[in-house]
Amino acid sequence: MSYKLGCMVLALTMVVAWSGVARATDDSAKGAARELANEGKRDYDAGRFEDAGHKFQRAYEVAKVPTLAVWAARALAKCGQLVAASELYRQATHLTTNDLWVGNAQQRAQADAEKELAELQPRIPRLRVRVEGAAADDVEVTIDDVKLASALYGFEISKDPGRRRIVGKRGGETTEQTIELGEGERKQAVLTFKAALADKLPIGETDQARLAADQGKLVSPERRDELVTATPAPARSGGAQRTWGWVAVGVGAAGLITGAVTGIVVAADSGLRNDCPNNTCDSSKSDKANTYNLMRNLSTVGFIVGGVGVAVGVTLLLWAPKHEAAPQMALWLGPGTAGFKGAF
Numbered sequence: 248m249s250y251k252l253g254c255m256v257l258a259l260t261m262v263v264a265w266s267g268v269a270r271a272t273d274d275s276a277k278g279a280a281r282e283l284a285n286e287g288k289r290d291y292d293a294g295r296f297e298d299a300g301h302k303f304q305r306a307y308e309v310a311k312v313p314t315l316a317v318w319a320a321r322a323l324a325k326c327g328q329l330v331a332a333s334e335l336y337r338q339a340t341h342l343t344t345n346d347l348w349v350g351n352a353q354q355r356a357q358a359d360a361e362k363e364l365a366e367l368q369p370r371i372p373r374l375r376v377r378v379e380g381a382a383a384d385d386v387e388v389t390i391d392d393v394k395l396a397s398a399l400y401g402f403e404i405s406k407d408p409g410r411r412r413i414v415g416k417r418g419g420e421t422t423e424q425t426i427e428l429g430e431g432e433r434k435q436a437v438l439t440f441k442a443a444l445a446d447k448l449p450i451g452e453t454d455q456a457r458l459a460a461d462q463g464k465l466v467s468p469e470r471r472d473e474l475v476t477a478t479p480a481p482a483r484s485g486g487a488q489r490t491w492g493w494v495a496v497g498v499g500a501a502g503l504i505t506g507a508v509t510g511i512v513v514a515a516d517s518g519l520r521n522d523c524p525n526n527t528c529d530s531s532k533s534d535k536a537n538t539y540n541l542m543r544n545l546s547t548v549g550f551i552v553g554g555v556g557v558a559v560g561v562t563l564l565l566w567a568p569k570h571e572a573a574p575q576m577a578l579w580l581g582p583g584t585a586g587f588k589g590a591f
Contacts, residue, residue: 287301300326303315333405336360372405373434374436377436377437385418
């Protein structure tokens with residue numbers, strides 16, 4: 248559309264739209280809005296988009312019609328103000344019919360607004376601001392000197408392309424970050440504060456401070472190292488004592504079984520009893536004497552070891568703390584052998 252034709256169409260649209268609204272808007276206001284719209288169109292065609300945007304927006308404040316909202320949005324988009332342009336496009340699509348709507352010009356403008364908004368949205372950058380080391384309510388965040396609501400911390404928000412300066416303040420502490428946003432980009436700014444939660448805890452609440460340090464929440468690295476260093480060694484548990492108790496019981500049980508088995512073998516062997524009456528063996532039968540003495544000694548030692556092992560094991564188990572699960576133990580007995588197995 249040429250410059251003259253565009254101005255003519257815009258002027259005719261405004262004249263037709265405002266011809267019958269004297270009661271809604273006085274003549275001087277209508278005349279001023281008409282002149283602003285015409286000047287804005289001339290500036291837009293000449294490439295002076297910033298001036299055009301200001302004039303279209305001022306005219307739109309007087310007459311809420313889609314045509315003015317669309318032209319204002321186009322001018323703002325040319326200036327890189329994509330967020331404001333998208334809002335004007337949305338307003339244009341949501342405007343309802345009033346006395347200024349004459350003919351189909353406003354309906355066509357609404358259709359243009361919907362189409363151009365869909366084309367503009369992918370170009371709008373998105374920025375996420377995260378706060379670490381401090382509660383959201385304790386921090387004030389600004390983006391290009393405009394305050395950001397704390398409810399939006401951690402969520403993506405629409406921002407115009409260009410360099411964005413993000414500043415966070417908590418009391419006397421300030422942290423900032425500068426991010427360059429290109430069209431369609433998604434970036435994140437992280438504002439980190441030195442958390443002071445552990446320092447503010449009353450005396451007697453160091454456990455909570457250590458827990459916060461373990462979880463990495465609201466505690467600075469320096470404070471976290473201090474808390475970890477100051478944490479006392481854990482108290483000795485009864486697990487080891489119970490383990491040794493069960494070992495002793497197993498050894499004792501094996502000794503008792505060994506003593507009993509060897510005793511039974513000696514008692515059941517009639518040859519040994521006949522050749523060695525009254526526990527005395529005939530020297531002429533040395534092999535049987537050696538066997539008898541060996542079995543008898545094994546039985547005696549087995550009973551002694553078994554008795555001591557069981558006594559020590561039971562004592563350790565009775566005196567061990569009971570807050571941990573006890574180890575599992577199982578005895579086994581085989582031909583001429585005995586032992587135990589378990590999990591500790």
